[in-house]
Each structure stands twice: as structure tokens, then as C-alpha cells.
Amino acid sequence: MRNAALELFNDRLPHKPYFSDDLHFGVRIAGKERAILAKYIQFNQPHAMFWLGFDVDRTGATIDWSDRNAPAPTLTITNPENGHAHLLYALETSIRTAPDGKMKPLRYAAAVENALRKKLDADTGYSGLLCKNPNHGHWKIAVWQPELYTLDWLADFLDLNAANNKEIVADYGLGRNCTLFDKTRKWAYRAIRQGWPEYDQWLQACYERASAYNLQFAVPLDEIEVLGIAKSIAKWTHSKFTMESFNNYVTITHSPEIQSKRGSVGGLKSSGGGRPKKDNALDTIKPWIELNISRRTFFYRKNKGAINE
Structure with missing residues (x-):
């Protein structure tokens, strides 16, 4: 019998998965x-996440997502010996x-991903690299949702108050990937200019960083994933950030024409030295002295409408 979800799983596997x-x-x-x-088996590709995967280590994991x-899930892959399962959600567009x-x-x-993990009460220590292989006869598989999910559709089920925060949850799933990418590549953008190293030396530096x-994570990523992130950053920055391109950028941005334009625009905005002009009348009267407050507090309250002229 044809299983479309299993076919999708196999089609989306990496060409050379970890197993x-x-x-x-x-x-x-x-x-x-x-x-x-x-x-x-490794179920997501190195640079494209087609599935959100969760490890639920309790009896009844195959079905209790409904009670919560x-x-x-698109697929549940269950251990028949204890009822623990991996829950996979297929995404319409990869991340x-x-x-x-x-x-x-x-x-x-x-x-x-993190909000869904909380709702499922899934294992926070799951690295997300490997899942129970639904092709293997040891596991029991079930298909629950044939349609592919968008992130917005999943978000409709969740409380995403934390999604508006500037900081992401760094200790789980994509949060760790996101944080590691963010911190390492920002370091790499600056560090590569310190000597323009050969690729092998640069890869080692990126990996060590x-x-x-x-x-620093409570549950670190697997070394395989760290090496993959470091290799991607090293390869990309080494090809995009070269001494020639950097020198060209400096030459262009510091040319007399560019500096002249910046100066004229700055002069229009600042109207003399870049500092806003003081309110000379109020500085003469100095009403903040009578109110027994500082000049700064006076103008703060005035701008808020708490003080009328």
C-alpha cells in the first residue's frame, strides 16, 4: 500500500545521511x-530543514498530542516496547x-519550534540530528496529517508571545543553530580581515570559535553539526570576503566624492555642528530652577506633555 508521507520522507533525505x-x-x-x-537516520538536509522533529519520551506519545x-504531526514513529515516539511535522517550504x-x-x-516543543512537552535534550527511521521494521509508524504545514499554520496552534522578543531560546533545536550561526558568522566577518588566512587554517579557526x-549551551549541539556550521561559514566567508573586495570597498566608501556627499547630507541634517539648537528663551528664563528640577528633567516632562509652557 502506497504511503505518501513515507515517500516524502525518503525524497527529502540528504544524499549522504548520517545513520x-x-x-x-x-x-x-x-x-x-x-x-x-x-x-x-538523519532526516533533514545540512542547510535546509524540511521537518520539525520532536522526541517525546513517555507512554502514549503517539496520540497524546491531541490531548494537548x-x-x-505528519508522522509518528513509535517504539513498540515503551510507547515513546518521534513526532515529525512536514514543512511546505524548508527553513x-x-x-x-x-x-x-x-x-x-x-x-x-520552541513553542510547539513546549506544547508537546518534548525532550529539551533532543539534538534533532537523527530520528527513528520510519523505513525500519522495528518501529510503528502512523500518518496523521497529509497536508504540508507552513510556519504560520503551526503558529495558529501556539502561544508565540516569545516570538516577538529580540532574544531567541538558545538552548533548543533551531534556537541553538540560530545562535551559533549568528555569533560565529559575526565573529568571522571581522576576524577574516586579520591576515586573510588560507582556507584550511580559516576552517580550523571557525571550528574552534x-x-x-x-x-555555552545547556545542551550543546552535536560535534557533527558544529563542524557543519563552521565549514559553511568558513567556505562562504572565504569566498565572499577577500582582500581585493575589501580594499575595493574601502577605496569606494572613502573616495572624495562619497565623503563630500556624506558631508553635505550631514550638514543639512545637523544645521551646524550636528547638535540641536537650544531653546534660547527657556535657557534665559530657566524655569526648571523655580520647579526645583534639573534642566534635563524639565525638557523630558515638557516633551511628555506634563509641563505646559
């Missing part, structure tokens, strides 16, 4: 044809996690 038949012995990498036979008013991706969508995705940031 394991026993997690106690670590993971290996191989072509999809070999990895698809394993008990555990959570959206129906780009490469270092040249935009941070705003990644932050939104991280907020949705990313590893140091990763140790």
Missing part, C-alpha cells in the same frame, strides 16, 4: 541507499539554515 543501528556506537555516513536500511491541543540565510525567518522558525560558543 546508526545502535546509538551507543555513534553514527556513520553513507549513501542514501545504505542509510535508509538503518534504525536511525497540539497540531497533528534555510545556511550562514548566508536571513536571520529573521530563522528566528521566527525557532520561536515556532563555533565549538567555544557551542559549549
